[in-house]
Amino acid sequence: MAAVSIRDVYKSFGPVKVIQGISMEVGDGEFVVMVGPSGCGKSTLLRMIAGLESITSGEIAIGGRVVNKVEPKDRDIAMVFQNYALYPHKSVYDNMAYGLKIRGLPKAEIETLVQRAAATLELSQLLKRSPRELSGGQRQRVAMGRAIVRQPAVFLFDEPLSNLDAKLRVQMRAELQSLHRRLGTTTLYVTHDQVEAMTLAQRMLVMNQGRTEQIGAPLEVYTHPATTFVAGFIGSPPMNLIPGRIAADGAALVTGEGERVHLPRAVAALANREVLLGVRPEHLEACDEASALLRPQINFVELLGSDSLVYGYLGTDKRGVRLAARLHATSTQAHDGALPLRFESQHMHVFDPASGQRVEI
């Protein structure tokens, strides 16, 4: 087991800058998820840690040893690929044993290690099969088996669940978690799926366009998004961001159309400043007219059973600021037209519209 240090790492493919200065310390035994939209550089970063891509500048250290110039096989890591990359002509057993065989371990020891890894992943019955005789989930487990059989210091996962159907993904997510609990190996996991990121991570690295947007525990990222990008990326539907100017008394936000959103707590320090006011859809609640902070026009409603998603807009026509709210299924039925809504002060976020950075209030 080992800690992983990423120090001010850059990566360019010719003139294209893919990674633009990322630093992170991953603790020994930690499960860290790198998450971001496609093309944000998260897979490239993982492949640099694996040694499959060169590092343009900066340093990556595994277990205190700088590995910039170290071959993948000497980095004491194992990687699981998105398409599993199993050797199609080898049996499951040989797929798992291949790395050990190359290292020159004695046959008996290989047998013991493979059997133990297979038992951990419930693959013992499948060892003689060839990969094409396996289902997607089983192939996924073989790919994991090939990784754990070598007892590496660090596991690297590159979107390992994205080829599975939704049900299997939930199941494999749970298996991954229990595997990590049992083995306690440092794990770096790349995904574009925020649900995977939220459920698996001890800490997550949110990336966008090759830069770090935020590093933190899932709940912290959810409750205190550092930028408007994180606010929009984590959470579904994404956080409502209402552009406007804080009124002179600091008690309301005035949108461009003159629409007022009252704030649950006055922010006098920000008076007269242009800001983005952020509220998550699930933190908006229906209320009576007297305690309403904002009154969006309802555009349409999606009934999900347990609750309903209400889409509306602030202002006089549909070109106004769009809003989404997740409300109790019953609370929308009576309303037609304007819907009075409120939210708690701890659920209020303020961002700087120019930089996108969070403004502490």
Place this chain on the structure above:
Amino acid sequence: MIENRPGLRLFCHAMLLLSVATLAFPVWIAFVASTHTAERMLAVPIPLWPGSHMLDNYRTVLVEGVAGASTAPVSRMMFNSLVMALSIAVGKIVISLLSAFAIVYFRFPLRMVFFWMIFITLMLPVEVRIFPTYKVMADLHLINTYGGLILPLIASATATFLFRQFFMTIPDEMMEAARMDGAGAMRFFWDVVVPLSRTNMAALFVILFIYGWNQYLWPLLVTTDESMYTAVIGIKRMIPGGDASVDWNLVMSAAMLAMLPPALVVIVMQKWFVKGLVEQEK
């Protein structure tokens, strides 16, 4: 065909049978000729059914040779042909595998230059470069040797190109997984690339073996000694020029024998070939 008219089907089958008969008839005549005596073959009309001298003829041809311009026994020629065809087929596959592997998996200076140089040679048939090639072989004292028969034909641009196209369909992750497992380049080549290429190798072997076996012009130039003749040119040499009589029964026996190995290769390898195609999955 969706139509179901008996007349049309009858017509189609008749045409097919007629075509097969047209193509097979010369082969049949060759076989019939190889079972009669030389005198019977010169009489009119020529026989259409096998005679009783088959074993005599084949033994004469294989062991003693024919009293024509060439007198070497056909067994010797067939051995020469076999060495040449096998070496060309195996050599082409080995060299093409390695060069395609280099072009696809390594980044070296002038990589694409080399690729295009190989690709351009696709357009040059042996005949075009036959004089310089002959000069080179003569200067290397390779006339009348297996080396002289094999070496000029041993590289194949076509096979290199085919393997390159196949390698490019192997996902990159396969190579990366092997690197993670600690396999070096050649280990990856042996343990992953070669086993995955089995089907392609089988198919190419069939084509290249027949190509090597049927070589005519080059062996004709590079061999002057009867003991180095290949079966294909040996048959030609059995037919003396001028007014001398031709032992057609023996010539046809030799022809039948020369036809046998390529046919066998096709029949044997076909099984592998189909099996490989059915099993293939990346």
